[in-house]
Amino acid sequence: MNMCQAINEALSIAMNNDDKALIFGEDVAFGGVFRCTLDLRSKFGPDRVFDTPLCEQGIVGFANGVAAHGHSPIAEIQFADYIFPAYDQIVNETAKIRYRSGGIFDVGNLTIRSPCSHVGHGALYHSQSVEAHFSHTPGLKIVVPRSAAQAKGLLLSSISDQNPVLFFEPKILYRSSVEQVPDVEYKIPLSKAEIIKPGKDITVIGYGPQIYVLENAIQLIERDLPGASCELIDLRTILPWDIDTVVNSVNKTGRVVISHEASITSGFGAEISSTITERCFDFLQSPVKRICGTDIPFPLVFEKFHVPDIARCYEGIKFCLEY
Template sequence: MATTSTQRFGRRLASSVSRRRLSSSAGEIAVQRSQNPSLNLCSAINQALHIALDTDPRSYVFGEDVSFGGVFRCTVGLADRFGKSRVFNTPLCEQGIVGFGIGLAAMGNRAIAEIQFADYIYPAFDQIVNEAAKFRYRSGNQFNCGGLTIRAPYGAVGHGGHYHSQSPEAFFCHVPGIKVVIPRSPSQAKGLLISCIRDPNPIVFFEPKWLYRLAVEEVPEHDYMLPLSEAEVIREGTDITLVGWGAQLSIMEEACLDAENDGISCELIDLKTLIPWDKETVEASVRKTGRLLISHEAPVTGGFGAEISASIVERCFLRLEAPVARICGLDTPFPLVFEPFYLPTKNKILDAIKSTVNY
């Protein structure tokens, strides 16, 4: 991933955000680009957490090292403003962090739990999939932990290796009862995180740590929410549909631009919410283009791209003009020095675009 490519993508997103209408508690508010400050994704997350704590006294932020700002500094300033009874450190025990969050949410609070790296969410897997996801169902809707939001930085970072670069979203997409959300940019991260915190369901919110400092765009200062489970067509085209989420969108955008130079018109969709995902938007696009390419950093086998592919083949079989393409991470542990070979790069995506269109 090139730094300049990511920054250019952020500026293009800022331009599109200025034309987009964002929902808020006061209704639809037109975003005026000239009135909004530029923030990176880390600062946008911080702003969303400030708003969540400020607007709801039942909200709490907790996790490893969050009281001084966390390793990525996303929670800096929160403890100073809201006090250490609402923003506090926990022991280094992910199972305990999520278990505590389930109990806190079950008592009617807004529990915002941070897992320091998505790679270390696995000790909490049982709590998430066997407790949080099933809490409402097993009680016949008498009780729930819908106020639980689990934040976790995920994906490549350039030097993380196999313990700090994983993309585990597909594991949680298999479990009914939780939602999985991944933003692509600062303005999206703020609006989607606020929506997650206020949603009546437990949610896993993966933050692309590669973009914490690199993605910069103008972000509305006010309190606003973006709808969950609604994909967004961020680039319209006629020849092939591309679907992705998170940091991969910037790479896919670069591939779309290069494909355009070769006369190929690409439609690019940001899924944003993986579960429940917006099948209708993707289906409508594929019915128009007749081709589909999916890209994500997670390994290709069992990745969420496989679910998208299967669903679209079922819905659009007679309209497809080529096999569905998947450009994803490799079926290996995430490497360190070989990271450039592992990741789904612009050139890999561009080659797949050409191959699919010329099938």
């Protein structure tokens, strides 16, 4: 199945497992703009799967309320670009309710899903990667899957996790490929990175759709530089991220490249770079290299120059290996 179908199946399993689970958001009743919630209303009824007004602040405010009263809301923000009207609710309420109340109240059963990242024609308001905006907020978890099988397992873990989770789904991956996805319930642990490809000479770190760009760049590097061996790591969870896996890899290889679509300044790659510098300084054999989006609003006709491509990733990896 593709990622869209895998997400739909995960949502169906979650609704079957928990009769207090609710799905709501803009247009989710008929399946949503990407059809990830297709047929769920007919399966579980209009009291559990329903549309909301076009008001992101209201969606998350309502989600906080029903979560605090024991439900398991799965709220959808139709595009991550439009999550910012709900920023106050997420940062000042969702993330802080448990701490502020001394554990009397919490919204730990809340999951917020949102399509993110570029799609090829989304321009300024339908292409942004917003994960770093929320990674500065203790009390949240942030997840970005790279594939259908990953999305199903990570979403089921997110929904069952006793902390509020922002689950960002790269929209370009919804139907770009299919893979074997177990038709049973399974969970992939949060905050655990995956070493997709072991290597000994350089650590390459990414998440979401950028993983595939990095895979292709690594193939070219290992073809052009005989003997070069690159280790590829998918973070999967952005907050809290798997520091140990990354540090152990960099201490082994001595070189590291970090890549994501979001703009480079204050992007999550900066946090990774800082942690590596603090913990791996004595082992580094080259500067930490970040290959990210440029510091401009997300463009339309210049998107191919803004999003890190195979050529930029190739040059960055090659620079570190030859430093």
